[in-house]
């Protein structure tokens with residue numbers, strides 16, 4: 001059985017794929033990308049990470065989270081790609097002996113039509129460009145251009161659909177130029193294959209995670225540890241994924257690009273160690289109210305938020321999350337997770353009158369004089 005699996009793996013993933021011509025390399029490289037399906041992988045990862053905290057939540061809270069996940073999965077299912085194949089449209093010579101292949105990816109996918117409220121199957125033709133360089137006896141990928149996501153590779157302004165006019169005047173988005181302002185009408189965007197911003201958290205000492213939920217204070221520590229554990233687990237899996245990709249990648253792309261990705265990963269790993277040492281999340285407050293408790297946890301940067309941020313100014317921002325705990329039996333379980341209200345920035349004040357209760361000497365039309373934010377009712381906190 002094992003031998004069969006190995007033979008199969010060798011058949012699908014030859015260690016020496018045909019790269020004797022740009023077209024051959026293109027075939028192997030695009031097949032590899034298709035098979036990778038990173039969106040699906042990332043969705044599964046988020047589910048796995050969410051499950052780590054299941055023991056700390058009430059059944060109701062777990063059910064709400066599972067429902068959210070189910071809805072997202074359905075949304076993914078509703079826009080699923082059904083088939084995809086590449087056709088080379090043009091072969092041209094690039095600078096210094098490089099070969100440029102322009103191709104069209106013919107995609108059939110599901111799409112939800114919101115007006116008719118039904119799922120349709122649509123066909124798309126998406127442009128791609130690959131630049132190849134000869135390295136020894138092989139042709140390897142040096143640059144990859146993907147369809148611009150703002151215009152879906154059409155090159156036309158999304159606001160005016162390429163007509164140049166919207167609401168009977170020159171389109172404000174493209175200033176009447178008709179072309180997509182993100183790609184300048186080029187339809188393509190260069191893919192940065194060695195990009196940073198992974199926000200890794202890498203322990204350089206052995207870590208123990210508390211699972212004690214016997215008191216609000218103990219539960220607060222457990223939730224704090226959980227955010228650390230989630231960030232560490234995320235980092236381990238992301239690094240593993242990139243390393244796995246690199247194994248196949250190095251067969252198809254120029255060595256400098258492989259080196260660049262390896263260097264970037266090493267740099268991110270070092271940054272992750274520093275983040276682990278210096279940017280620990282902390283408990284801000286624990287407040288007990290009968291069979292409820294409120295725990296506020298402060299994290300630096302994007303710890304535990306599991307999304308990429310742009311490098312730079314936001315990197316050391318504080319993020320606050322409030323966990324609402326409920327006593328179930330002899331354990332304190334998380335029943336909700338809240339974030340500072342976006343409307344009042346967590347202050348709880350009415351956004352129309354700034355919390356004075358009045359606008360131009362009259363009772364505020366926004367809050368009817370209550371001074372409270374309409375979104376969070378003055379709490380300053382909201383679920384998501």
Ligand SMILES: [Zn+2]
Nearest residue numbers: 157160171174
């Ligand atoms: Zn426009």
Ligand SMILES: [Zn+2]
Nearest residue numbers: 148151180183
């Ligand atoms: Zn565009």
Ligand SMILES: [Zn+2]
Nearest residue numbers: 341344373376
């Ligand atoms: Zn508010």
Ligand SMILES: [Zn+2]
Nearest residue numbers: 350353364367
């Ligand atoms: Zn008001």
